Amino acid sequence: xxxxxxxxxxxxxxxxxxxxxxxxxxxxxxxxxVLLVLISIGFSQLFTRYHDNVLWLMxxxxxxxxxxxxxxxxxxxxxxxNVSYMxxxxxxxxxxxxxxxxxxxxxxxxxxxxxxxxxxxxxxxxLPAIFLFNLARIALLLVVGAxxxxxxxxxxxxxxxxxxxxxxxxxxxxxxxxxxYREK
Amino acid sequence: xxxxxxxFLIKLAIFTVVFGLIWFFWAQDxxxxxxxxxxxxxFQWIGVKKWRLSLLLDHFTNIVPYLAxxxxxPGFFAHWKKTIIALLGGMVILMIGHIALSWLDYHxxxxxDMTKKFFRSIFHFYLLNDALPLxxxxxxxxxxxxxxxxxxxxxxxxxxxxxxxxxxPPD
Numbered sequence: 001x002x003x004x005x006x007x008x009x010x011x012x013x014x015x016x017x018x019x020x021x022x023x024x025x026x027x028x029x030x031x032x033x034v035l036l037v038l039i040s041i042g043f044s045q046l047f048t049r050y051h052d053n054v055l056w057l058m059x060x061x062x063x064x065x066x067x068x069x070x071x072x073x074x075x076x077x078x079x080x081x082n083v084s085y086m087x088x089x090x091x092x093x094x095x096x097x098x099x100x101x102x103x104x105x106x107x108x109x110x111x112x113x114x115x116x117x118x119x120x121x122x123x124x125x126x127l128p129a130i131f132l133f134n135l136a137r138i139a140l141l142l143v144v145g146a147x148x149x150x151x152x153x154x155x156x157x158x159x160x161x162x163x164x165x166x167x168x169x170x171x172x173x174x175x176x177x178x179x180x181y182r183e184k
Numbered sequence: 185x186x187x188x189x190x191x192f193l194i195k196l197a198i199f200t201v202v203f204g205l206i207w208f209f210w211a212q213d214x215x216x217x218x219x220x221x222x223x224x225x226x227f228q229w230i231g232v233k234k235w236r237l238s239l240l241l242d243h244f245t246n247i248v249p250y251l252a253x254x255x256x257x258p259g260f261f262a263h264w265k266k267t268i269i270a271l272l273g274g275m276v277i278l279m280i281g282h283i284a285l286s287w288l289d290y291h292x293x294x295x296x297d298m299t300k301k302f303f304r305s306i307f308h309f310y311l312l313n314d315a316l317p318l319x320x321x322x323x324x325x326x327x328x329x330x331x332x333x334x335x336x337x338x339x340x341x342x343x344x345x346x347x348x349x350x351x352x353p354p355d
Contacts, residue, residue: 024338025326029319036315040308048300104315113338154208157242162200162249165318173333181335 028111036107043103047094055081057099061131062092065138083138088146090138098134101168102127108172114180122175129174133167188258189332195256203248203255212241223283232290240289243313244282250274250317257325258332270324277320285313 047054058081066078066085075086082091090096109122145152216237223235254260254270261267288309296302322329330336 023326025322025329028338029322033312033315033319037308037312040311044304044307048304051300100311100314103311107315154204158204158208158245158248162204162252165249165253169318173336176336177333 024113028113031111032107035111036104039103039107039110043099047099051094054094057097058092058094061097061135061138065092065135065142068135068139069142083142085142086146088142088149090142090145092138096134096138098130101130101134105130105168105171108168109175112176112180118179121179122172125179126171126175129171130167133171137163137167192256192258192332196252199252199255200249203251207245207248211247212244215244215247216241219279219282222279223286226283227287227290230287232287233294234290235286236289236293240282240286243285243310246281246314246317247275247278250278250320253317253321254324257321257328266324270321274317274320274324278316281313281316285309 062078062081062083066076066083069083069085070076073085077084081093082089084090105126106123109119109126112119141152141156144155216235227233227235251271254267254274257267257270259266289306292302292305296305330338
């Protein structure tokens with residue numbers, strides 16, 4: 001069977017396929033970092049403008065983490081954005097709500113190549129999971145602060161970076177396992 | 185595969201605590217001293233008059249998770265050349281990031297003081313800096329996630345790069 005004559009189009013296709021392809025991982029990381037910047041620019045613009053309208057999120061975080069601790073102890077009190085456990089009080093600020101972790105997670109979900117529907121499922125399952133994870137972190141920090149004050153700064157500031165990575169990576173990988181690759 | 189993942193997670197937890205303690209008790213004071221000879225001439229050159237270390241030091245902590253990730257990665261000794269490249273390359277990039285962050289912090293602080301405008305201008309750089317260790321680790325070890333999680337494939341539609349190439353029949 002005679003073949004089709006070679007055209008310029010075929011040449012350009014051959015050239016394109018012989019070009020070194022960008023690694024999918026590199027593409028993912030670059031897209032992730034770019035999206036993270038774009039998402040956080042949008043977030044900071046809105047957040048500083050409507051900061052007073054999201055105070056409820058800080059109050060809710062304080063109330064739920066206080067409620068979780070009150071299951072185990074009667075020495076818990078919470079009012080507004082403050083939580084106290086055994087005389088050790090903390091103020092829940094915007095950084096303690098898990099919002100910043102959520103932005104990083106959003107960038108990670110949107111930069112992974114999959115269908116839009118699966119990305120939406122990832123957001124719907126991931127954001128509440130990060131919120132819950134964060135509540136557990138606050139409850140743990142309160143216990144550490146009340147019972148072992150010397151370790152509080154270490155846990156709060158220096159393990160923050162690590163919990164951030166572990167929290168986001170775990171939920172992101174769970175999303176890939178449960179949603180993205182479920183059908184395969 | 186599962187064993188490798190568990191080993192990685194255990195090593196990550198141990199290295200995180202060890203490096204965290206080293207940072208907390210020693211390195212957070214030593215690191216700025218180490219950076220000074222590079223930072224100060226650069227700051228003089230670009231007109232930065234104040235290094236707001238008390239605020240920035242929390243963000244310099246991203247060195248801890250990066251080192252922990254690299255040290256916990258399988259093949260630390262077996263692929264020692266790769267480990268050295270990842271350690272040195274990653275640290276240099278993180279340091280450049282810290283110097284740039286210090287510059288940007290001063291730049292926006294001198295313009296806006298600690299107002300909402302300052303927060304709006306610097307926030308994405310802080311977040312980028314905090315997420316950088318994970319990105320760098322993936323760049324230096326592009327095959328690590330599929331190695332640890334066998335189901336994980338990067339590329340179009342979650343497929344490998346090879347299967348992502350169009351196999352449409354000719355006209």
